[in-house]
Amino acid sequence: MVASARTISDIVNETRNGRMSARQLTLESLERIDHFDATLKSFVKVDRERALADAEHLDRLAELGVPKGPLFGVPVAIKDIINVQGLPTQGGSLTRKDAVPEKYDAEVVTRLRQAGAVIMGKVATVEYAFGAWGTNSTVGAPMNPWDLSVHRIPGGSSSGSGVSVAAGLVAGALGSDTGGSIRLPASFSGLVGLKTSAGLLPTSGVLPLSETLDTIGPMARTVADVAILFDVLTGAMRFNIADVQTWGGSFGNWRIGIPTDLGVDLHPETAAIFEKAISQLRKAGATLVPVTLPSSVADYAAPCGMYLAVDGYRHYGHFADAEPSLIGYGVRERIMSGKAISAATYLTQHENRARETKTIESLYDTIDALFFPTTPMPAPVLGQHPEFESPAVFTRFANYFNLAAISLPVGITSLGLPVGMQFVVPRLREDRAIQLAQRFETMNGGPILCPLAESIT
Numbered sequence: 001m002v003a004s005a006r007t008i009s010d011i012v013n014e015t016r017n018g019r020m021s022a023r024q025l026t027l028e029s030l031e032r033i034d035h036f037d038a039t040l041k042s043f044v045k046v047d048r049e050r051a052l053a054d055a056e057h058l059d060r061l062a063e064l065g066v067p068k069g070p071l072f073g074v075p076v077a078i079k080d081i082i083n084v085q086g087l088p089t090q091g092g093s094l095t096r097k098d099a100v101p102e103k104y105d106a107e108v109v110t111r112l113r114q115a116g117a118v119i120m121g122k123v124a125t126v127e128y129a130f131g132a133w134g135t136n137s138t139v140g141a142p143m144n145p146w147d148l149s150v151h152r153i154p155g156g157s158s159s160g161s162g163v164s165v166a167a168g169l170v171a172g173a174l175g176s177d178t179g180g181s182i183r184l185p186a187s188f189s190g191l192v193g194l195k196t197s198a199g200l201l202p203t204s205g206v207l208p209l210s211e212t213l214d215t216i217g218p219m220a221r222t223v224a225d226v227a228i229l230f231d232v233l234t235g236a237m238r239f240n241i242a243d244v245q246t247w248g249g250s251f252g253n254w255r256i257g258i259p260t261d262l263g264v265d266l267h268p269e270t271a272a273i274f275e276k277a278i279s280q281l282r283k284a285g286a287t288l289v290p291v292t293l294p295s296s297v298a299d300y301a302a303p304c305g306m307y308l309a310v311d312g313y314r315h316y317g318h319f320a321d322a323e324p325s326l327i328g329y330g331v332r333e334r335i336m337s338g339k340a341i342s343a344a345t346y347l348t349q350h351e352n353r354a355r356e357t358k359t360i361e362s363l364y365d366t367i368d369a370l371f372f373p374t375t376p377m378p379a380p381v382l383g384q385h386p387e388f389e390s391p392a393v394f395t396r397f398a399n400y401f402n403l404a405a406i407s408l409p410v411g412i413t414s415l416g417l418p419v420g421m422q423f424v425v426p427r428l429r430e431d432r433a434i435q436l437a438q439r440f441e442t443m444n445g446g447p448i449l450c451p452l453a454e455s456i457t
Contacts, residue, residue: 002035003028005168005453008074008225015072022055022062022073026118029075032169033120035457042142042154042163044080045087046121051075055118069116071232077164077173080122081129082106082216083205091207092125092157094138094326095319106205108174108216108233115232120170123160127331129176129209130312132184132392133385134159137328144189144379145452146417151382155185155375155391161219162189168453172220172229176206178213179304180374180395183407186219187374187420188391190450192226192437193219195398195405197427201233210311213304213399222447223408223438230430238431247435249443251286254436257367260290263298264393267377273411273419274373277440281371284443289367294359297372297397303349304396309338310346330387353400360401364426369436374407374420398424406433408441409448418448 006014006025014020030048037043055073062068078084081091083106088099109119124142126134134156135141142159144152145167154163158175162185165173175182177195186193194217201216208214218229227239258278266274282288312335313320319327320335327335363370375391385391398405404425409418423436441447 002031002457004456005032006171007222008071008171008220008228009222011074011171012070012228015068020073022058022116022118023052025073026051026055026075029120029170036167036452037169039148040143040145040163040167040169041140042123042160042167042169043077044090044122044124044160047084047087047119050086051118051120058116058118069114070228070237071112072116074117074172075120075170076112076117077120077123077161077170078109079158079161079173079175080125081176081207082109082174084109084119084122087122089207091128092136092139093127104205107202109205111233111235112174123164123173125159126157127328128207128312128316129157129178129181130308130331130334131156132180132390133387134162134185134188135330135382135387137330138326141382145450146190146379147415148452152379152417153188153382153385155188155379157181158185158219162186162191162193165219165221166191166450166453168221168450172218172225175217175219177215177217177399178209179308179399180392182217182219183374183395183405183420183422184392186407187409187418188379190409190418190420190448191219191221192223192406192408193217194226194230194430194433196430197404198402200428200430208311208315210307212307212311221449221453223434223441226406227434227438230434239434247438247442249284249439251281251284251439251443254286255289255367256281256286257289257291257363257370259297259370259372260292261296262372262394263296264376266373269413270373270375270377270419274421277371277410277421280443281440291363291367291370294356298393300400301390301393301396303353304400305390306341306346306349309334310341311338313338333388357401360403361426368425368432370424371421374422378413378415378417378419394422402427404428404430404433406437408437410440410444412448
């Protein structure tokens with residue numbers, strides 16, 4: 001029998017009380033991977049032997065009286081652009097199919113291990129993390145776990161991270177967010193994803209896309225779980241989980257900005273869920289502030305995309321230029337779009353960004369956070385989406401202005417698909433984003449979890 005999935009908070013309670021060992025938790029995760037991932041295809045490499053050996057080592061240390069870390073026995077997956085010792089980093093690309101095993105963990109992985117996490121393996125990504133739908137035409141795309149009747153897009157580029165967490169194969173995962181790559185799968189695949197401020201977490205040992213925008217962040221099924229992971233990754237340990245879970249759903253004294261112009265039309269059900277969420281905030285005591293930005297939210301996607309294109313070509317243009325190229329068509333086109341952008345255009349955009357950032361930062365003198373949809377629509381069927389019309393029209397805003405942001409599922413469509421909303425807060429105020437998301441999650445009746453994670457087979 002395959003047990004239902006456990007959240008990180010569940011695991012902390014079970015291990016603190018001695019009811020579960022790290023080995024038992026690892027075996028449960030492996031059983032769920034074995035049972036579900038042949039269909040979902042979220043993992044590219046399950047590090048079975050190392051995971052069990054590490055779990056048994058943790059248990060032996062605990063028996064000797066060594067204090068258990070905050071992630072003791074928690075199964076975690078790592079996006080395949082982040083180095084894990086003993087495993088190759090293939091970046092979702094055939095150009096790295098012969099990559100050798102890494103000698104060292106990335107710093108963010110080291111921090112997870114030191115806290116007691118068990119690294120279960122590497123999970124799928126869009127090639128070089130350059131794509132928002134989660135598709136990968138060369139090595140395949142994971143399946144969105146909310147609908148097993150048809151292959152829906154998982155969201156990208158942290159596609160495997162999102163799917164493995166939402167389906168409960170692991171309790172948490174690391175993703176990266178350069179233009180929305182944590183929050184997009186969080187929205188499409190129904191989980192919580194935190195986009196951290198650029199420079200807060202180290203990116204050493206991570207394949208780059210754009211050093212200007214690259215960030216690493218946690219993904220989990222509940223806001224409390226993301227808080228635990230964030231504490232470990234930053235070393236701040238600012239969130240007492242018992243306190244987080246008792247914050248309640250009140251928004252009194254919180255000023256929530258609602259953009260007056262998103263810039264693109266919403267799917268009718270996304271629009272309805274957005275309006276309901278606004279109403280919920282109002283009833284919970286929030287002061288709702290209409291915010292008119294200098295341009296629409298979606299207008300900032302293009303200049304953010306310019307950084308992705310230029311930096312993407314700088315790193316991987318030699319692969320894209322090759323004939324024949326091993327890079328998939330969609331990613332190749334995105335990389336090649338950076339080739340023709342002049343240095344003058346690039347540097348002028350840097351100046352524009354610096355000036356515009358000051359304007360956006362001043363907004364937070366009158367509001368505590370912006371609130372708006374993460375994606376304009378729920379997850380479409382694979383192949384029925386416009387590959388060159390990115391769904392990152394709302395997420396890139398936070399990347400362009402180096403803000404922190406968190407996405408969480410707030411509603412379900414008539415087809416049973418999750419819809420995510422995001423709180424966007426000032427740089428280095430991830431604590432505020434987590435608190436707002438936790439309050440909304442509580443107000444909304446608790447976490448919205450993928451049925452597959454709750455199933456017992």
